[in-house]
Amino acid sequence: MVADWIRLAGGMLDIRVRGAELERFLNLCAQERIALRRPKRTDIDEMQAVMSLRDFYRLSRVRKRTRCRVHIVRRRGLPFVWKKLRRRYALGLGLLLVCAACYLLSTRVWVIETEFDQGVDAYAVMQELEQLGIDIGTKSADIDARAVKLHMMTALDALKYFSINVDGNVITVQAATATEAPDNESKNGVHSVVALKDGIVEKMSVWRGTEQCEIGDAVIRGQVLVDALVEQQGELDETRLVDANAAVWASTRYYTTRKMALEAGKKYKSGESKRRYAVCFGKTRINLFFSSSLTQGNCDRIITTKEIRLNDFLALPISLCCETIQPYETEQVYYDAEQLRAKLEYGTRRSVERQINEGNICSMQADLSTENDAAVLRSVVWCYEQIGERVEDGRTEADLPEETEEDEEAQ
Numbered sequence: 001m002v003a004d005w006i007r008l009a010g011g012m013l014d015i016r017v018r019g020a021e022l023e024r025f026l027n028l029c030a031q032e033r034i035a036l037r038r039p040k041r042t043d044i045d046e047m048q049a050v051m052s053l054r055d056f057y058r059l060s061r062v063r064k065r066t067r068c069r070v071h072i073v074r075r076r077g078l079p080f081v082w083k084k085l086r087r088r089y090a091l092g093l094g095l096l097l098v099c100a101a102c103y104l105l106s107t108r109v110w111v112i113e114t115e116f117d118q119g120v121d122a123y124a125v126m127q128e129l130e131q132l133g134i135d136i137g138t139k140s141a142d143i144d145a146r147a148v149k150l151h152m153m154t155a156l157d158a159l160k161y162f163s164i165n166v167d168g169n170v171i172t173v174q175a176a177t178a179t180e181a182p183d184n185e186s187k188n189g190v191h192s193v194v195a196l197k198d199g200i201v202e203k204m205s206v207w208r209g210t211e212q213c214e215i216g217d218a219v220i221r222g223q224v225l226v227d228a229l230v231e232q233q234g235e236l237d238e239t240r241l242v243d244a245n246a247a248v249w250a251s252t253r254y255y256t257t258r259k260m261a262l263e264a265g266k267k268y269k270s271g272e273s274k275r276r277y278a279v280c281f282g283k284t285r286i287n288l289f290f291s292s293s294l295t296q297g298n299c300d301r302i303i304t305t306k307e308i309r310l311n312d313f314l315a316l317p318i319s320l321c322c323e324t325i326q327p328y329e330t331e332q333v334y335y336d337a338e339q340l341r342a343k344l345e346y347g348t349r350r351s352v353e354r355q356i357n358e359g360n361i362c363s364m365q366a367d368l369s370t371e372n373d374a375a376v377l378r379s380v381v382w383c384y385e386q387i388g389e390r391v392e393d394g395r396t397e398a399d400l401p402e403e404t405e406e407d408e409e410a411q
Helices: 002-010 022-031 053-057 060-066 078-085 089-106 122-131 145-155 337-355 405-410
Strands: 012-018 037-043 046-052 069-076 111-116 159-167 170-177 191-195 199-208 224-227 245-261 263-269 274-281 284-287 299-309 315-334 359-370 374-386 388-392
Touching: 002 012, 002 078, 012 053, 022 060, 046 053, 111 122, 122 145, 122 170, 145 159, 191 245, 199 224, 224 245, 245 337, 245 359, 245 388, 337 359, 337 374
Parallel strands: 111 170
Antiparallel strands: 012 046, 012 069, 037 046, 159 170, 191 224, 191 388, 199 245, 245 374, 263 315, 274 284, 274 315, 299 315, 359 374
């Protein structure tokens, strides 16, 4: 395909050759290295082919020696287009204006993409950028990414990371919040690990502290699993407080009840969908319709916006907005309890998953019944999750037991 475009830039001709010596004509063209592409014989004394404009000027010697006549059927390529357009000044001026407009539009910012982590005040970040003059329509060359980053990190103390990248007329802004420093023993005292929920311990990984339970023990919420107090274990050791840290995995159980009405309203289409369009230039919207509403009654509105991009980094400040209106009506539908079981079980799993910080669901046992025109699902869900949580202990070195004389004599 690229080769065809290159040939069209030099000009291509579709020709018809007539004469009694077509074979000799082809042989002489091969000797003179005149390329005939896609030759096709249409009659006993006629053939068609495609050749370049440059080879056509070299064809005169071959025609005289073979007594064949060559007719031009079609002209294609840039030289012939330029010959037609060179005297059309209005069209040339319009093309020049379009090129100039595309160049000017490519030097401005028309798209701002943001990638903010959770906790970032997006409104404050965008307002600060607007005060710096970075907004839709800003000249891309005037944006100093390094200076903007330095200003944002200085102006907004909550930011831990900030970057701004300019690609064509698309700006990508990334920001992350500063996280609090981890608690340490000297600043916030010592911690113990307690149980977040009731369960049966199945696995323990203790890095610091004294274990207060074993695998297979049943623990309740708030029970100390790993104590910050470490007893003396040798002659050179001593009783001390440490910042306990551990991961305790246990089998937990949840009891849930979910209800869903057996009677519900179901939507169905009541007519043909209608569409209306609007064109957006930056922040300006031009409606391509006159009526403010397309239908009466209940309807769904679906809005889609399509941007015009020349490539991944060059977007024009023009977008097409399409609103699709689909009218509908509702009718009452009655379900059986078993038909709603799948939805109720799915809702139960989603509800339990939101309560699990780290872990997964192992199994579920559900009992379905009907009460007051509603399907009721009572479930027991077994999970495997991490229930250890570090909490501040509150004890200090002054709370450690003092050594008695008997202990000293025993040592």
